[in-house]
Amino acid sequence: MSFQGTENYIATRALQVAVNAAVTLQKPLLIKGEPGTGKTLLAYEVAAALGKSLFTWNVKSTTTAQQGLYEYDAVARLRDSQLGDGNINDIEHYIKKGKLWEAFDSEEQVVLLIDEIDKADIEFPNDLLNELDKMEFYCYELKRTIKAKHRPIIIITSNNEKELPDAFLRRCFFHYISFPDRETMKQIVDVHYPDLEEKLITNSMSIFYGIRDIKALKKKPSTSELIDWIKLLLVGKVSADLLEDFQRNTEIPPFIGALLKNEQDSGLYEALRNKTKRPY
Incomplete structure (x- = not known):
């Protein structure tokens, strides 16, 4: 075996x-x-x-x-x-x-x-x-x-x-x-949510990895926290298009407390979002 x-x-x-x-x-x-x-x-x-x-x-x-x-x-x-x-x-x-x-x-x-x-x-x-x-x-x-x-x-x-x-x-x-790359992470997400819309997976993972790429974070969100966050997005009926809108503007994505677990990281993320405003 x-x-x-x-x-x-x-x-x-x-x-x-x-x-x-x-x-x-x-x-x-x-x-x-x-x-x-x-x-x-x-x-x-x-x-x-x-x-x-x-x-x-x-x-x-x-x-x-x-x-x-x-x-x-x-x-x-x-x-x-x-x-x-x-x-x-x-x-x-x-x-x-x-x-x-x-x-x-x-x-x-x-x-x-x-x-x-x-x-x-x-x-x-x-x-x-x-x-x-x-x-x-x-x-x-x-x-x-x-x-x-x-x-x-x-x-x-x-x-x-x-x-x-x-x-x-x-x-x-x-x-x-090692922390999963995007391809492996998608396979993990598919295990938990086999019928999830492809665009929702793409947009949620884009936000997730964008947060992880912030070097000054005290605690980077983990795989289990991504799974929890997606569950909240589904319960809250947050669409893939709405997530895409959050990526374009300065608003903080919903249920961000599932990914950021202390005030220092939350404040840093909010400051970076305000600094890097993107046009529609």
């Missing part, structure tokens, strides 16, 4: 190659790219395309590597011992399996998504080196080694908020999802 994208996910040839290479090499696939370029969604679509279950580990700033393995609730065991609960001798009763353990325990190969790994502490990736290499870890409370029954397909996403350690990078296959 190989990944070639799905009906709901347009994967470039380079991305298809990256996914299949990582699967072949049995290495984690490290995916970087702008927010909104489909990094997280990729894991869902890979799982769907290959017919495998998906385990998702959402990383936060407070997440530790240990939580992905397991957590031992010593407080609950102490409380039960004071109350005379009969389960205190069953240590496994007080162990909560993490996503890595669950993926290792699966009877079939699964896809494991470690989402936004760069949100955690800098030592987080280093703390997973042995587990990702050997596909096993030791549970001290149970005095046994937990080994993967089937090596999971691991997809790791990063928004590049901080540099990842070299030792961790060496163990991954890396791919950067």
Whole structure:
């Protein structure tokens, strides 16, 4: 089996190659790219395309590597011992399996998504080196080694908020999802809105890429935000001709808040529109 994208996910040839290479090499696939370029969604679509279950580990700033393995609730065991609960001798009763353990325990190969790994502490990736290499870890409370029954397909996403350690990078296959060009973006829009008028797609994308071309923007609008904006245009019954009129004059296109997410960018765009007035 190989990944070639799905009906709901347009994967470039380079991305298809990256996914299949990582699967072949049995290495984690490290995916970087702008927010909104489909990094997280990729894991869902890979799982769907290959017919495998998906385990998702959402990383936060407070997440530790240990939580992905397991957590031992010593407080609950102490409380039960004071109350005379009969389960205190069953240590496994007080162990909560993490996503890595669950993926290792699966009877079939699964896809494991470690989402936004760069949100955690800098030592987080280093703390997973042995587990990702050997596909096993030791549970001290149970005095046994937990080994993967089937090596999971691991997809790791990063928004590049901080540099990842070299030792961790060496163990991954890396791919950067470049922002879609107009042709690829049109294919993505067609997936979400297959019956959309061609002229509306052209005009909305023209405005969208025009905004992205503004160099001083603090946050450039993403693919997902374009999809949201088009939905609002349809709900608001904004025609392709009306969008064309907005391109010609100084008025701000409707629902621009779907694309520009802070006052600095909104003010900059409005100032540029006023400065570059076009005649009818």
